[in-house]
Amino acid sequence: MLAGRAFVRGRLQSVELGISEDGMILSVGKDRSDAPRHDVGEGVILPSATDLHVHFREPGGPEGMESIATGTTQAAIGGVGLVGEMPNTEPPVTDVEHLREKEDRVRGSAVVDVLLYASPTRPRALDRLATRAGAFKLYLSPTTGIDTPPDRAALGPLLARLAELGLPVAVHAEDPTRFSAASEAKDPVTWDSTRPPVAERAAIEHLLSVAPPSLRLHLAHVTETESVDRLRAAGVSFEATPHHLLLSERSRSDALTKVNPPLRSEKARRALWECFLRGEIPCVASDHAPHSLAAKERPFPLAPSGMPGTETLLPLLLPSVRSGILALPTLVAAACDRPARWLGQPQGRLAPGHRANLLVVDFRQRSRIDARKLHAPCGWTAFEGWEAIFPREHYFHGQKIVDDGEFVGRPTGVVVRPEFAPRPR
Ligand SMILES: [Zn+2]
Numbered sequence: 001m002l003a004g005r006a007f008v009r010g011r012l013q014s015v016e017l018g019i020s021e022d023g024m025i026l027s028v029g030k031d032r033s034d035a036p037r038h039d040v041g042e043g044v045i046l047p048s049a050t051d052l053h054v055h056f057r058e059p060g061g062p063e064g065m066e067s068i069a070t071g072t073t074q075a076a077i078g079g080v081g082l083v084g085e086m087p088n089t090e091p092p093v094t095d096v097e098h099l100r101e102k103e104d105r106v107r108g109s110a111v112v113d114v115l116l117y118a119s120p121t122r123p124r125a126l127d128r129l130a131t132r133a134g135a136f137k138l139y140l141s142p143t144t145g146i147d148t149p150p151d152r153a154a155l156g157p158l159l160a161r162l163a164e165l166g167l168p169v170a171v172h173a174e175d176p177t178r179f180s181a182a183s184e185a186k187d188p189v190t191w192d193s194t195r196p197p198v199a200e201r202a203a204i205e206h207l208l209s210v211a212p213p214s215l216r217l218h219l220a221h222v223t224e225t226e227s228v229d230r231l232r233a234a235g236v237s238f239e240a241t242p243h244h245l246l247l248s249e250r251s252r253s254d255a256l257t258k259v260n261p262p263l264r265s266e267k268a269r270r271a272l273w274e275c276f277l278r279g280e281i282p283c284v285a286s287d288h289a290p291h292s293l294a295a296k297e298r299p300f301p302l303a304p305s306g307m308p309g310t311e312t313l314l315p316l317l318l319p320s321v322r323s324g325i326l327a328l329p330t331l332v333a334a335a336c337d338r339p340a341r342w343l344g345q346p347q348g349r350l351a352p353g354h355r356a357n358l359l360v361v362d363f364r365q366r367s368r369i370d371a372r373k374l375h376a377p378c379g380w381t382a383f384e385g386w387e388a389i390f391p392r393e394h395y396f397h398g399q400k401i402v403d404d405g406e407f408v409g410r411p412t413g414v415v416v417r418p419e420f421a422p423r424p425r
Contacts, residue, residue, distance in 0.1 A: 001031045002358065002395070004040035008350050010329050012044055019356040023397025028350055040360045043392055046332060047348045048081030048357035050339035051310045052115075053170070053220055053239060053285035056083075058105055060090025060145075065377055066290050069109040072413055074288075074311035074375045076111050076401050079391040081357035082345060082416065083112060083310065084170075084285075086137050087119040088145035094118070095125035099132055103415045110413030112396060115343055117170065119146055120162060130165035134417050135343060137220075138162075138169060140203050141176040143260070144304070149176070156210035163215040168342055168418060170218045173203035174261055183301045188249040191300070192262040197224050200261055208234050218342055221287050223261050225271045228280055237342050239283040242309060242316050245273050247382060255296050255303035256382050259287070279330045283339045286313045290378040308376040312369060314359075318389035322363045344418025360393035365405075375407075 002017045008028055018027035018035065031037075056071035068085070075083050085102075087093035093102060099118055106114045115134035120126055129136075138158075140149050150158050162169050178199035185191040204219065204227055211217055219231055219238035231238045247257055248266040257263055264272075275281055289306025296303050314335055320326035332348075340348035347355040369386045371379055394402035401409025 001035040006045035019398040043360040043362045046359045047336040049335040050082045051080045052084035052339040054083045054288040072110045072112045078311040079314040079359045084115045087117045092145045094122045096128045111409045112413045135168040139172045141174045163212040168216040174199045175202040192249045228275045239285040240281045241287045260305040284334045286310045315388035315390045319387045344420045356398040358395040359391040362392045
């Protein structure tokens with residue numbers, strides 16, 4: 001049983017949290033069992049985060065760059081108890097055989113739970129995939145491992161089919177017909193102009209014009225306020241990443257901050273951050289996508305896009321709560337509650353019937369991000385030197401997996417599916 005100040009029903013209050021043998025929250029309030037009592041003292045108890053957008057490069061990634069084991073360990077340390085892992089590994093997850101192979105890799109190596117996305121690029125594989133996958137990820141522009149996005153006319157029928165299948169569908173929305181030649185980019189500023197905001201706007205407009213209302217749609221990594229307003233008006237779920245909220249195209253001049261969609265101007269970044277502070281952005285997600293330093297140091301047009309981020313997702317945002325800029329309910333909703341709900345997962349709230357995936361955060365324990373102390377095999381971060389607050393403890397299914405900031409868990413993570421999805425046959 002955990003006792004202390006906890007985020008319950010929208011605010012911090014002193015409670016006791018009763019936890020069942022199988023790792024669920026049994027009671028919130030007075031615990032009448034004789035379970036051992038752990039008082040968290042100066043810490044506050046928050047639900048673990050859900051990072052619904054990560055790329056762990058397994059199978060088929062560069063040797064030693066990232067794996068389900070290393071990726072989920074970073075998640076655990078950063079306070080993430082569930083990750084949504086993307087399908088554009090090598091080979092991509094386009095049928096049940098590849099999905100099963102990835103499920104086998106999760107078992108025995110993941111230290112937090114993993115929901116596996118599938119790629120809906122093979123129409124004949126869709127029905128069987130939908131009985132086993134956790135969600136679909138659709139790319140409207142070519143990406144690593146998936147180079148054939150659906151053409152304009154095919155998108156509507158595909159989305160109608162996906163709506164029937166019932167799984168959540170996340171979309172990378174950039175319209176490649178609005179891109180100019182990537183070879184013209186020489187730094188993050190010109191990268192922004194080769195994949196400009198108009199590409200995002202055009203893709204979102206087209207998507208919203210053909211998506212059936214019953215589709216459980218979510219837009220990945222939105223970068224500007226026009227998208228926020230448009231998606232809010234349409235009632236569609238979406239995310240922003242810490243890098244689009246905190247960094248701009250002028251934060252660095254090298255390819256470490258080369259990402260898709262690109263970092264935007266400082267003015268656009270600030271406006272996006274203001275939206276987040278006002279609670280207008282429903283979810284935050286890392287789009288964790290590590291590459292080796294050697295790959296990132298290639299000439300800019302050849303350097304791959306992506307940066308690591310699941311370990312720093314929550315720790316980068318907690319200092320703004322401490323300083324009073326960001327309301328705790330806004331952060332918990334965006335990092336913990338809404339991502340879990342979109343994926344159909346009983347977690348992200350301190351309430352009976354939810355998984356006992358809990359953090360103890362001591363807001364006095366401030367640190368500076370130092371890549372040497374992070375756990376990403378790539379060994380670098382775009383947030384070097386930034387202030388952070390890492391969780392002091394992380395309980396996963398009721399068991400402590402992070403103690404005093406150190407990982408102490410075991411590979412007990414499982415593959416999860418939305419609770420509203422069709423069950424495997
Ligand atoms: Zn991604």
